[in-house]
Amino acid sequence: MHTDFCFSFVIICVHPWLIFLCSEILMNIIKVNSVQREEMIDITREVEYVVGESGEKEGVCVLFTQHTTCGLTINENADPHVKSDMLGFLRKLIPQNYADFKHFEHNSDSHIKSSLVGSSVTVPFKNGKLLLGRWQGIYLCEFDGARERKVLMALR
Amino acid sequence: MHTDFCFSFVIICVHPWLIFLCSEILMNIIKVNSVQREEMIDITREVEYVVGESGEKEGVCVLFTQHTTCGLTINENADPHVKSDMLGFLRKLIPQNYADFKHFEHNSDSHIKSSLVGSSVTVPFKNGKLLLGRWQGIYLCEFDGARERKVLMALR
Amino acid sequence: MHTDFCFSFVIICVHPWLIFLCSEILMNIIKVNSVQREEMIDITREVEYVVGESGEKEGVCVLFTQHTTCGLTINENADPHVKSDMLGFLRKLIPQNYADFKHFEHNSDSHIKSSLVGSSVTVPFKNGKLLLGRWQGIYLCEFDGARERKVLMALR
Numbered sequence: 001m002h003t004d005f006c007f008s009f010v011i012i013c014v015h016p017w018l019i020f021l022c023s024e025i026l027m028n029i030i031k032v033n034s035v036q037r038e039e040m041i042d043i044t045r046e047v048e049y050v051v052g053e054s055g056e057k058e059g060v061c062v063l064f065t066q067h068t069t070c071g072l073t074i075n076e077n078a079d080p081h082v083k084s085d086m087l088g089f090l091r092k093l094i095p096q097n098y099a100d101f102k103h104f105e106h107n108s109d110s111h112i113k114s115s116l117v118g119s120s121v122t123v124p125f126k127n128g129k130l131l132l133g134r135w136q137g138i139y140l141c142e143f144d145g146a147r148e149r150k151v152l153m154a155l156r
Numbered sequence: 157m158h159t160d161f162c163f164s165f166v167i168i169c170v171h172p173w174l175i176f177l178c179s180e181i182l183m184n185i186i187k188v189n190s191v192q193r194e195e196m197i198d199i200t201r202e203v204e205y206v207v208g209e210s211g212e213k214e215g216v217c218v219l220f221t222q223h224t225t226c227g228l229t230i231n232e233n234a235d236p237h238v239k240s241d242m243l244g245f246l247r248k249l250i251p252q253n254y255a256d257f258k259h260f261e262h263n264s265d266s267h268i269k270s271s272l273v274g275s276s277v278t279v280p281f282k283n284g285k286l287l288l289g290r291w292q293g294i295y296l297c298e299f300d301g302a303r304e305r306k307v308l309m310a311l312r
Numbered sequence: 313m314h315t316d317f318c319f320s321f322v323i324i325c326v327h328p329w330l331i332f333l334c335s336e337i338l339m340n341i342i343k344v345n346s347v348q349r350e351e352m353i354d355i356t357r358e359v360e361y362v363v364g365e366s367g368e369k370e371g372v373c374v375l376f377t378q379h380t381t382c383g384l385t386i387n388e389n390a391d392p393h394v395k396s397d398m399l400g401f402l403r404k405l406i407p408q409n410y411a412d413f414k415h416f417e418h419n420s421d422s423h424i425k426s427s428l429v430g431s432s433v434t435v436p437f438k439n440g441k442l443l444l445g446r447w448q449g450i451y452l453c454e455f456d457g458a459r460e461r462k463v464l465m466a467l468r
Contacts, residue, residue, distance in 0.1 A: 025370050025371055025372075027370070027436060027438065058181055058183065059181055059310075059312070060181070060218055060310050060312060062372050062434050062436060064434065064435060064436055064443070065445075066443070066444065066445030066446075066448060067445055067447075067448070068386070068387050068388040068394075068445070068447050068448055073271040073274075073275075074224070074271075074275045075224050075267055075270065075271050076224040076267055079259055079260060079261070081257075081258040081259040081260070081264070082224075082259050082264060082267050084258065085256070085257045085258060085259050085264035085267070085268070086264070086267060086268050086271065088256055089250065089254065089256070089257075089264070089268055090268075092256075093249075093405075094401065098401065100397070100400055100401070100404075101393075101397045101401075102393040102396065102397060103391055103393040103394050103397050104391060104393070105391070108393070108394060108397035108398065108401070111387055111388055111394050111397070111398060112397070112398050112401055112402075114387065115385040115386075115387050115398065115429055115453075116272050116428050116429065117271055117272065118274055118385075118430055119385075119386045119433065119448075120433065120434045120435075121275065121276065122218050122220065122276045122278060122434060123220060123276075124183060124218065124220055124308050124310040126183065131220070131222070131308055132222065133221075133222030133223055133224070133306070134222075135223075135224050136222060136223070136224055136275075141271075150445070152436050152443055154371075154372050154436040156312060156371070156372060156468060214337050214339070215337050215466075215468070216337070216374050216466050216468060229427040229430075229431075230380070230427075230431045231380050231423055231426065231427050232380040232423055235415055235416060235417070237413075237414040237415040237416070237420070238380075238415050238420060238423050240414065241412070241413045241414060241415050241420035241423070241424070242420065242423060242424050242427065244412055245406065245410065245412070245413075245420070245424055246424075248412075249405075272428050273427055273428065274430055277431065277432065278374050278376065278432045278434060279376060279432075280339060280374065280376055280464050280466040282339065287376070287378070287464055288378065289377075289378030289379055289380070289462070290378075291379075291380050292378060292379070292380055292431075297427075312468060
């Protein structure tokens with residue numbers, strides 16, 4: 001798991017009523033390698049690191065996955081059974097071999113899970129720290145691994 | 157079986173440390189007290205109030221819950237049966253006593269619902285008003301109450 | 313049973329009152345006409361067009377639907393069976409005629425699907441192009457058509 005930096009600067013016109021000194025969009029990418037078909041991979045530390053290094057004091061962190069058979073979610077970071085319970089339940093609820101599926105890649109279950117969990121999460125941050133609750137972690141939900149996945153980060 | 161607003165408490169807390177009047181971002185917190193295990197609590201008014209008071213003319217309002225057994229969603233604000241139908245259906249679909257769940261807190265159903273519904277909503281606003289559709293309300297979805305919940309607001 | 317784009321209409325409406333070229337935020341609206349009860353309508357091109365025309369180089373594009381019986385999602389843009397598999401599976405999972413539903417409009421299934429899929433998507437963009445993955449398309453998920461739907465766009 002490694003992170004590449006790419007700083008972008010946007011010069012924002014001075015609005016008569018509002019003062020923008022210089023709003024900076026920072027975009028970044030986090031690469032995640034899954035090793036199983038279904039897996040929840042904690043990427044909180046990697047995201048925290050980029051937010052901390054960015055120099056941005058406060059704003060909103062958008063994470064976006066560029067794939068259609070995985071998702072991003074926020075859930076408990078303590079008991080690992082939360083992850084296995086979730087993946088196990090979704091596997092039963094949306095079976096890969098569901099009789100009516102016609103998609104030739106045989107992974108319609110992964111596409112459906114991806115849309116239900118969602119392709120992005122948005123987390124406010126302050127003083128270079130994500131404003132996560134005590135038990136919250138950020139997860140890439142792999143539903144059709146093993147693969148290399150890319151998560152875009154945009155800080156504003 | 158109605159899970160209505162009347163027994164729930166919503167408090168807007170204007171935290172001095174969380175408010176930044178630098179025109180770049182405004183953060184705030186809304187506290188919500190649920191009184192049942194499963195409940196959809198309408199927080200639209202509270203969000204509208206903060207947006208209106210912020211002085212921000214237009215932008216995007218991000219709401220983010222700092223918990224892993226509740227969610228945020230936007231749905232109908234008219235017939236209360238929409239809420240009870242949704243909570244009742246999810247209760248049947250993802251039962252608390254599902255045999256395969258192993259999480260020691262016995263609330264894996266709540267964690268799963270939380271990830272499916274999502275931990276944040278994003279709503280554009282203009283002239284100090286949320287650009288919600290006529291029938292849209294913003295709900296905190298309690299899946300493991302009764303508890304005090306915190307919803308962060310970030311306006312940009 | 314295909315629910316394809318060819319019979320749906322997507323119109324970009326550049327509302328003078330909704331566009332703000334003050335560099336603070338650009339808002340726009342996309343109108344979508346569905347023609348079936350359940351349908352996934354690809355709006356990627358329309359969104360790309362507005363992003364390209366906006367003059368904004370980089371930032372985050374928020375799409376928000378002002379309705380409670382449709383949703384927005386990102387999923388595969390190649391094999392149309394992905395769409396029909398998803399809609400068919402959700403139709404079986406959350407049946408319109410579910411015995412316990414009490415909502416008088418008989419579309420609680422649509423409201424539930426709307427909350428599970430979500431009312432918004434957020435996509436970073438750079439150099440006037442959405443940073444979508446190769447196989448990603450943006451879809452309005454119609455769950456209670458045929459209707460005219462409005463999707464708000466906010467670029468920051």
